[in-house]
Amino acid sequence: MDAAIEQNRRAAVLSEKKNKVLGVCLEDARISKSYLAVAFVALLLGGLLGLLQGLNRAGVLELPAWLNYYQILTAHGLLLVVVLSAFFTIGYFYAGLSHTLGGLLPKVRKLAWIGFWTKMVGLVLVVVPVLMNEASVMYTFYPPMAAHPVFYFGLVFVVLGIWMLATGAFINVAHWRKNHKGQHLPILAFFATGVFVLLVGATAFVAVEVLFMIIPWSLGWVETINVMVARTLFWAFGHTAVNIWYLTAVSAWYVIVPKIIGGTRWNDYLTRVVVIALVIMNITGGFHHQIVDPGISLPIKFMHVFMSLAIGFPSLMTAYAMFRVFERTGRRKGGKGALGWFKKLPWGDVRFLSPFIAMAAFIPAGAGGIVQSTNQLDQVVHNTMWIVGHFHLTLGMSVVMTFFGISYWLVPYLSKRVLTPQMNKLGVIQTIIWTVGMVIMAISMHAAGLFGSPRRTSFTTYGDFAETLGWNPLMTAVGIGATLLLIAVILQVHAVFNMMFFAPKGEVEFPIAEVEKNETAAPYMTERWGIWVVVMMIVIAMAYVLPLTDMIVNAPPGSPPFKTW
Amino acid sequence: MTQFIYGLLLYIFLMIPPIAALFESMMITHMHMQMPMLVISGFLMSGFLLRRSHRFFEKWNHNGIPGITLFMMIMIYWTIPRTMDEALTMQTMEIWKFMSLPFLAGMPLRDSWKKLTKAGKNIIIFIFTVKYFGMGALYIWSEESLCNNYLVIDQLTLGWGFITTAICLVIYLVYAFTVNPSEYE
Ligand code: HEM
Ligand SMILES: [Cu+2]
Numbered sequence: 153m154d155a156a157i158e159q160n161r162r163a164a165v166l167s168e169k170k171n172k173v174l175g176v177c178l179e180d181a182r183i184s185k186s187y188l189a190v191a192f193v194a195l196l197l198g199g200l201l202g203l204l205q206g207l208n209r210a211g212v213l214e215l216p217a218w219l220n221y222y223q224i225l226t227a228h229g230l231l232l233v234v235v236l237s238a239f240f241t242i243g244y245f246y247a248g249l250s251h252t253l254g255g256l257l258p259k260v261r262k263l264a265w266i267g268f269w270t271k272m273v274g275l276v277l278v279v280v281p282v283l284m285n286e287a288s289v290m291y292t293f294y295p296p297m298a299a300h301p302v303f304y305f306g307l308v309f310v311v312l313g314i315w316m317l318a319t320g321a322f323i324n325v326a327h328w329r330k331n332h333k334g335q336h337l338p339i340l341a342f343f344a345t346g347v348f349v350l351l352v353g354a355t356a357f358v359a360v361e362v363l364f365m366i367i368p369w370s371l372g373w374v375e376t377i378n379v380m381v382a383r384t385l386f387w388a389f390g391h392t393a394v395n396i397w398y399l400t401a402v403s404a405w406y407v408i409v410p411k412i413i414g415g416t417r418w419n420d421y422l423t424r425v426v427v428i429a430l431v432i433m434n435i436t437g438g439f440h441h442q443i444v445d446p447g448i449s450l451p452i453k454f455m456h457v458f459m460s461l462a463i464g465f466p467s468l469m470t471a472y473a474m475f476r477v478f479e480r481t482g483r484r485k486g487g488k489g490a491l492g493w494f495k496k497l498p499w500g501d502v503r504f505l506s507p508f509i510a511m512a513a514f515i516p517a518g519a520g521g522i523v524q525s526t527n528q529l530d531q532v533v534h535n536t537m538w539i540v541g542h543f544h545l546t547l548g549m550s551v552v553m554t555f556f557g558i559s560y561w562l563v564p565y566l567s568k569r570v571l572t573p574q575m576n577k578l579g580v581i582q583t584i585i586w587t588v589g590m591v592i593m594a595i596s597m598h599a600a601g602l603f604g605s606p607r608r609t610s611f612t613t614y615g616d617f618a619e620t621l622g623w624n625p626l627m628t629a630v631g632i633g634a635t636l637l638l639i640a641v642i643l644q645v646h647a648v649f650n651m652m653f654f655a656p657k658g659e660v661e662f663p664i665a666e667v668e669k670n671e672t673a674a675p676y677m678t679e680r681w682g683i684w685v686v687v688m689m690i691v692i693a694m695a696y697v698l699p700l701t702d703m704i705v706n707a708p709p710g711s712p713p714f715k716t717w
Numbered sequence: 718m719t720q721f722i723y724g725l726l727l728y729i730f731l732m733i734p735p736i737a738a739l740f741e742s743m744m745i746t747h748m749h750m751q752m753p754m755l756v757i758s759g760f761l762m763s764g765f766l767l768r769r770s771h772r773f774f775e776k777w778n779h780n781g782i783p784g785i786t787l788f789m790m791i792m793i794y795w796t797i798p799r800t801m802d803e804a805l806t807m808q809t810m811e812i813w814k815f816m817s818l819p820f821l822a823g824m825p826l827r828d829s830w831k832k833l834t835k836a837g838k839n840i841i842i843f844i845f846t847v848k849y850f851g852m853g854a855l856y857i858w859s860e861e862s863l864c865n866n867y868l869v870i871d872q873l874t875l876g877w878g879f880i881t882t883a884i885c886l887v888i889y890l891v892y893a894f895t896v897n898p899s900e901y902e
Contacts, residue, residue: 329901451739455746682896686889693881698745701874 176662180250181566183264185652187243188563190272191236191555192648198231199641206593206634209627211611221610222288222717229291230278233547234310237397239271240555242317244400245344247562249321251662252338253328260320267316274309277302288717290608292386293366295377298713301370304362311355311362318348329679336679339423340664343403346427347396349685353435353692354392361385369713376710380447380703387438388696395434395463397547399427401554404507405474408558411665412503415481418473420667421674426466426473428678432688436695437463440525444534448699453527459695460525467518474511502579503571503663506557509587513549517542520598535608537630538601541594548590553583556644561660563651570658571651578647586640593633600626724761728819731755741805744864744871745878752795752818759823767828774828781832784825785841791822796852798863805866839893846886853879 201224207213208221215221246264250256256264280302281287287299293307325337325345337345361382369377406426410417417423439456442448482493498504520542523529533539560579564571571579601607605623614620730736731754740751767774778784794800795818803810830838855863856876862869 326901333900334902451742454739676902679901682892683889686885686892689885689888690882693885694745694749694878697878697881698743698874701877702870705870705873 176565176568177250177255179261180246180256183256183261183268184243184247184250184562185566186268187239187246188559188566188648189652191239191243192559192645194231194235194239195641196645198228198236199638201225201228201231203634203638206631206637208611210631210634211613211624211627212631215610218285220285220288220717222290222608223282223285225608226282226288226290227279230282233291233394233397235275236555237393237400237547237551238310238314241347241397241400242314244404244555244558244562245321245340245347246317247566247662248340248403249324249344252341252664253324256320257324257327260324263316263320263323267313267320269313270316271310271313274306274311274313277306277309279306281306285717292390294386295366295369295379295382296711296714297716298366298370301367304367304370307362308359308367311359314351314355318352321345321348334676336420336424336674336676338664339417339420340403340407342424342678343399343407343427345681346431347399347403349681349688350392350396350399350431350434353688354389354396357385357435358389361389376712378703378707378710380445380707381700383442383445384438384696384700384703387441388435388692389438391438391441392435394543394547395430395437397551399430401507401510401551402426402430402470404554404558405470405511407665408561408663409474409504409507409665410477410481411663412501412561413478413481413497415477415484415665416668417665418477420671421678422469422473424674424678426469428684429466430463432684432691433459433462435688435692439695439699443525443527443530447703449702452699456695457525457527461522464518464522467514471511471514500576500580502576502583503557503560505580506560506583507554509583510550510553510557513545513553513590517545517550520545533601535606536601537597537605537607540607541597541601544590544594544597548594549587553586556583556586559644559648560651561663563648564655564658564660565662567652567655568657568659569651569655570660572655575647575651575655578643582640582643582647585636585643589633589636589640591633593630593637596626596629596633600630718765720761721765724758724763724819727754728758728762731758732815743874744801744867745875747801748796748875749878749882752814755815755818756792756823756826759819760827761823762819763824763827766824778825778828778832781829781837784829785833785837788822788826788829789841789844791817793848796848802864802866839890842886842890842893846883846890849879849883849886853877853883 204213204215204224205221205228208215215224246256278287281300282303284300287293287303289297289299289303293299293303321344325341328341329335329337336342365377365382365385368374406418406423436456436459439448439453440460443453478497479493482496485493485496487493487496497508520538524533524539524542556579560571560576563569600623603623603626605620605627611627613624731740731751737751740746774784795814800810800814804814805811833841853876856872856879858876859872863872
């Protein structure tokens with residue numbers, strides 16, 4: 153009798169283990185694959201447009217009248233910073249939820265599909281007016297520039313889709329917790345919870361902006377709009393969105409990369425604290441995008457410098473944690489001396505190399521961010537090419553290169569195929585080309601910005617004005633970087649679709665690192681998401697009440713819509 | 718001990734004259750940032766102090782109710798417009814603010830909160846919710862300026878600060894009453 157029970161238990165453990173190593177639920181995989189496919193198509197299109205922009209600004213390509221620079225720039229921003237990032241994040245975390253929580257629930261799967269198609273409909277509604285040159289408002293769509301109303305309806309659908317996916321994630325997490333009383337949520341699902349909480353919080357702001365301010369105004373139901381309020385609501389969303397993509401990359405740094413190098417995770421408790429801190433303090437950071445905006449008093453801006461730098465703290469903890477993990481693993485593999493461990497890391501493995509360069513890029517990127525949070529320094533670089541250089545480091549390297557690194561195991565895992573040595577080599581080459589291209593492009597953008605070259609401006613010699621002609625060599629370098637980048641984009645997209653449909657069949661693991669042996673468990677407090685969400689809302693309330701009341705009560709007359717293009 | 722040091726550092730930080738002046742220059746940051754942070758600094762510092770005077774608190778605050786009552790009295794006292802005004806104009810009142818919030822609110826809060834029952838905690842939060850809606854309504858609808866030192870717009874902002882905080886507390890209470898933790902923990 154006892155023996156039979158024991159055998160049953162063993163069988164259960166074994167099947168659970170097998171599930172962990174091999175089991176990808178095919179139906180769940182289809183969801184993630186669809187999201188990833190859209191993400192990488194967006195990369196291809198966005199990258200192509202990026203090249204056109206780069207070549208234009210280098211002065212070698214004049215764009216035709218039916219496809220002007222600002223149309224392209226709007227599409228590039230939307231495709232890369234909204235579509236690529238959001239679809240990748242969702243595909244990756246849904247795969248993570250399915251893997252760590254033992255599969256998605258049928259109703260969650262249904263929600264994920266409805267959400268997918270809602271977002272696709274939204275996307276079409278957004279893209280069509282852009283293509284028709286009816287919505288060249290950039291991805292920030294600041295009023296008083298007004299696009300065709302359909303553009304905004306599209307945005308509403310995109311947000312609705314995101315809410316469905318977030319709901320699905322919450323349902324699955326709650327279900328798991330009911331069946332695993334008192335246990336800590338698996339770490340990747342924990343990150344996913346934080347990310348979806350932030351996605352709902354961030355999109356709530358943009359939903360208010362679009363539904364209650366912009367749509368009535370673009371339809372002509374109201375005459376004017378409060379520009380400052382709209383910008384403030386936008387940046388509560390825009391800033392958080394970007395930080396969500398970053399948090400997604402960070403999740404891979406904490407959870408996946410240690411496993412790939414054959415090590416263990418950094419302290420579980422502190423990892424969870426980092427996630428909670430980033431969730432609570434994130435949204436209010438939006439104000440650092442408005443340092444130069446009028447209508448916000450200096451003391452408020454000053455306080456928000458603290459808020460922005462406070463987000464820097466968990467980021468610094470991340471840097472520390474990563475190097476700690478690398479060193480520990482390298483030493484266990486026999487690395488000696490102060491830096492011997494460094495050589496023991498698997499440099500030839502694209503699944504490590506790409507996220508590693510992504511992390512390294514965050515050092516200059518973070519430093520640039522601190523510069524921009526500083527009022528006086530930001531006066532110099534605001535709205536110049538410097539800013540464009542900055543977010544191509546943060547997004548174009550730190551975030552996107554981590555996503556690329558993930559794709560080299562996630563796509564084969566989902567498709568039940570393998571990463572062949574040739575594909576790994578292609579990945580390494582792709583990583584190097586992307587790195588070189590992005591470094592050239594970002595450095596010259598930073599430099600051009602310091603000399604005053606404005607962002608969001610198609611090529612012009614300013615009537616051959618001597619001062620501004622000096623920017624041109626730097627802009628030529630931008631064009632060279634852009635060309636290299638497009639090569640890397642093509643390689644990457646090729647790799648993803650090859651791994652999805654053509655690579656040899658096989659099983660690869662979903663790499664999730666374990667915690668150190670005999671590490672003390674995190675206190676249960678970290679699991680009380682309800683409380684963290686309320687704390688987050690109180691922080692947001694405190695940060696926004698003052699400037700918003702001021703902007704609304706002391707508002708200027710407001711602006712009618714303009715079509716500036 | 719580390720908590721004590723963090724609390725002390727926060728306390729000193731809040732005392733630095735330009736920092737204090739910055740917080741006090743706006744009504745809402747005065748009431749909704751400086752004051753809570755003073756309470757938090759006291760909360761952090763008192764873990765260490767409470768352990769030293771364990772006997773005293775055991776005797777006077779064994780069920781947490783005296784302590785939480787003191788906490789509430791101090792908190793309500795400092796939401797009266799006149800007390801804020803006096804803190805700005807009279808040095809002694811400013812000192813009283815910096816003493817009372819950490820040591821007569823933060824410290825008893827720390828000693829009492831964990832002694833309260835779940836219902837007791839929710840009652841306290843409920844009282845704050847009602848009070849915040851009430852204060853919010855007062856500050857938003859009051860036609861004239863309630864404080865000598867602040868403008869009507871400052872007052873309006875603070876009113877909305879009360880309302881939004883109260884809404885957050887309502888959300889918390891709804892969460893506390895609808896989600897049964899024993900299903901998950
Ligand atoms: C093929 C690689 C890429 C190239 C060649 C490229 C190039 C450029 C160029 C030249 C600009 C225009 C600067 C201006 O006139 O203001 C730009 C803007 C931008 N890029 Fe990229 N980029 C690339 C990849 C990315 C990626 C991966 C992301 C984000 C995930 C991204 C996000 C953006 C955003 C948000 C803007 C700003 C759009 C705006 O100002 O409205 N780019 N890019
Ligand atoms: Cu930001």
